[in-house]
Amino acid sequence: MIVYDTRFNSNEWFILGGLVLGFTVIYFLPKRFSKKHAVVYFMCGVFSGFFFDHSLSVEPRSFYDVNDTSKYEFMDFLSYFSYGSISYLFFYFYDRLYIHTSAGIAVYVLGWSLLSVGIEWLAVLVGVFHYQLGYKLAYSFPIYLIVQTCWVAFFCRYRKISEA
Template identity: 30%
Template sequence: MILPEQFDQNELFVLTSLLIFYSLLFWLPNRFPLSLIILMMISSATVARLTDHLLSGSKMNLYSIMDLDKYELFDFFTYLLYAPFGYFLVYGYDKFKLQGISVLLYILVWALGATAFGEISLLFGVFKYKEWEASYSFTYYFIMISLMLLVYRFFKRSYKLHKVEIYNR
């Protein structure tokens, strides 16, 4: 894997974000079985990787990630940021037992927060927009967050069907 040409603010931002997000993840009390945590985190990271491949790849090329147009080590690290994002998303959704209009508000808040984090990442040079805009990010996150919550509900229902205990502490 290619190393960055120089270690600067975007690599530092990614490492700092990883440290904060994963520290918070391990600090939170367990709510779910380990298998469900892994499923949600892998789902989040995979969706991010596939989306970035489609949108920042050679065909569309709407934005680039990190310093090089080639896949580098810190590109991989950016995908690791999406795993706790998915976990925190379903953690709050489950903890607060949201229903009705509160689910829509929850999705809106998360989409705004994710868009804001993307804009902060842009300031630190993690992303470089070519044909991309923040409004696209909001729309994308709104759709993806909605889908992630549906996936979580599917997993949760599957666990209940198979009588696997969901903690929900």
């Protein structure tokens, strides 16, 4: 087990600040979705974060550690809810902006992927992520592109099913 830090400091504050900010923004935005749909859109981020963190940061090839140690901790669990706020906002603004052209979708996904890399860069600076085995921030960009493209496809399909 690798220990990066033993104190409550910037990485924990970053996660807690992200949670408070995300939940506050969601709370004050005008409601666009039913509670059921809002939970589904929120959970897309929680699931995606959990899936990729546990695919890329587990032995035998752990490309990064999350937070203070290489062991799973409570703050790691809390961080997934920050991903939930981000996914909810992704779906919210996608629906609000009424994007339907291929070019519009590409620009939207590209913009959100760049924003996601920016947020991850900040998380690296404060010690939320610790890259290893040659992993670089740039490797996350295609993952965000794929995940957020899948979110758009899911949103379109889920809306059609819900309206039927």
